Amino acid sequence: MANNRYLGFDVGGTKVTGILSTDEGKVLDRKEVKTKKFLGPTALIDQIKSFSKEFDDFDEISLVFPAPISYSGVALTAPNLTGWNSVNIKKRLMDKFGKYVYVDNDATAQTISVKIFDKGKKYKNFAYLVIGTGIGGGLFLNDRIYRGANGYAGEIGHMVILANGPGCGCGRRGCIEALGSGRSITRRVIENVGEFRKSSFLSNIPPNRLVTEDVFSGRRLGDPFSTLVLDEEIYYLSIAVANIINILDPEAIFVGGGVMKNDPSFIKDLEEATKHELGNYTRKVPILKVMDRTIDLAPIALAIYEKRFGKEVK
């Protein structure tokens, strides 16, 4: 096992990343290709097969996917990809490659990667949140990934924290994904039509060009409107994190994703807000940022974990 070479794919809404790695997480090769997102499952699986030919000598294949994945490998629904409703992606890939393929939800695999390749090594109980365009999550409990009855557990992004709040891609309203994600930062700026926004430099940026980074730099420059938008963002996230802490009593909360990259103080602010939000149920739970490579290595971690503990079947 020590010399196994793993080929891992991470399918995203815009690109597929392929990574060739050893089981120690030493990256031997890394390539990206634009996702064939509108052409349906057959085209995407063909794309992954031909992409795999760009990598040499691998023993194991693994793939992480932006959809809830059942124990048997069925993708429930992938909101960012066309035609992926109840498709057994695992079976389709295994037929295509003619060998076993490890498959799981991307955030679940990232949670495993936090345990195997990041500071999660130290902990038996933690939750993971990935804050990007949307919000994904995963739970590591009693030293194992927690998948629940069907394999769909850990959808922290769809915890409702504001009744009758803004609509979410999942069909509900007021989910943390609709209030604390990267997309919700820009939406909040665009939808605010009051005087306060007009006094901000953000009002000079056309809505279709506005990115979260603009709001973060606004706060750095002391722009009150940008500061308000991000304070709200942190406030909503802190409600979600406090809920997780109250339910699970974890040793740590890990946070990753693009929104984090904009500001090193983000985690500290979130930790402070969470402490406040916990009220009288206060306790010390560190909020820790994951490394970029932890997210990259998610498919590799998934394969290593499954080899170590076996495939869970329910």
Ligand SMILES: [Zn+2]
């Ligand atoms: Zn939702």
